[in-house]
Amino acid sequence: KAGVTQTPRYLIKTRGQQVTLSCSPISGHRSVSWYQQTPGQGLQFLFEYFSETQRNKGNFPGRFSGRQFSNSRSEMNVSTLELGDSALYLCASSLGGAQPQHFGDGTRLSIL
Amino acid sequence: GESVGLHLPTLSVQEGDNSIINCAYSNSASDYFIWYKQESGKGPQFIIDIRSNMDKRQGQRVTVLLNKTVKHLSLQIAATQPGDSAVYFCAENTSGTYKYIFGTGTRLKVLA
Numbered sequence: 001k002a003g004v005t006q007t008p009r010y011l012i013k014t015r016g017q018q019v020t021l022s023c024s025p026i027s028g029h030r031s032v033s034w035y036q037q038t039p040g041q042g043l044q045f046l047f048e049y050f051s052e053t054q055r056n057k058g059n060f061p062g063r064f065s066g067r068q069f070s071n072s073r074s075e076m077n078v079s080t081l082e083l084g085d086s087a088l089y090l091c092a093s094s095l096g097g098a099q100p101q102h103f104g105d106g107t108r109l110s111i112l
Numbered sequence: 113g114e115s116v117g118l119h120l121p122t123l124s125v126q127e128g129d130n131s132i133i134n135c136a137y138s139n140s141a142s143d144y145f146i147w148y149k150q151e152s153g154k155g156p157q158f159i160i161d162i163r164s165n166m167d168k169r170q171g172q173r174v175t176v177l178l179n180k181t182v183k184h185l186s187l188q189i190a191a192t193q194p195g196d197s198a199v200y201f202c203a204e205n206t207s208g209t210y211k212y213i214f215g216t217g218t219r220l221k222v223l224a
Contacts, residue, residue: 004155033211043156043201043214055210090155098144098163098205101212103155 002027004104006091012110018079021107025072025093032074033101034066037088046089049074050096078109086111120199122219131189135202135215140183142204146212147176147187151198159187159200189220197222 005024013019025032034046045058049068066076072093078085088108092101125131137145143164148156160171162178162185169176175188185202199219203212 006155031210035214042216043203045211045213048210050210058211092155098207100146100158100161101203102158103148105153105155 004091004093004102006089006104006107008107009105010108010110012112013081014112015081015083017081018077019081019109020075020077021089021091021109023074023076023091023093023104025074025091026102029093029095029102030072031094031096031099031101032068032072033092033094034074034076035090035092036060037090037106038086043090046076081111083111085109120217120219122221124221124223125192126223127192127194129192131187131192131196131220133187133189133200133218133220135185135187135218137183137185137202137204137215138213139204139206140180142206142213144205144207145176145178145185146203146205147174147185148201148203149196149198150201150217156201192220192222194222194224196220 007022031050033048036044047057047066052068063079068074088106090106092103094101146161147159150156160176162169162176167178173190177186199217201217202215205212
């Protein structure tokens with residue numbers, strides 16, 4: 001069974017630009033969560049989607065948004081990029097509820 | 113964000129010894145816990161999970177112990193191998209919140 005796939009793996013942007021990251025969950029998984037990982041703050045929850053509905057959102061500014069499609073694939077968007085947005089963005093999928101989340105290898109976003 | 117800690121503690125163990133990695137979780141209402149292993153350049157990999165109605169669960173070479181009284185979780189790795197070198201995270205989930213809160217992480221170094 002294929003794992004969680006995130007694209008692209010690496011991305012370089014400049015301040016003020018926007019970016020869209022993509023996540024394809026494990027087949028059959030309807031829950032997709034996004035996390036930001038930085039050396040200073042660790043793994044921080046961004047948002048969770050289930051059947052195209054956002055069920056929870058972390059403490060991030062409105063520049064961070066996401067969506068989920070009917071096939072459970074998900075995208076997250078960051079607008080007006082700032083230097084502090086440089087991070088590894090991780091996507092995880094699960095069946096939903098208290099079930100194991102499985103992660104992709106992330107998108108490394110660097111802001112110049 | 114909600115992740116805790118800025119410093120990554122390190123545990124160094126001799127190959128073949130047992131390792132114990134500890135985690136203090138934050139929410140007494142949390143009822144589902146996962147341990148993850150993250151190797152450099154990869155996303156977190158699911159190791160083992162435990163629900164709050166249990167205090168111990170065993171997998172292959174790994175055991176998770178849960179002490180709800182003091183909000184403490186531990187991961188025991190038997191006969192530690194060089195391939196176990198990685199950063200280990202605990203994650204907690206509370207039913208109905210649809211999000212996981214991750215611990216700071218512990219770097220495990222296996223000495224040959």
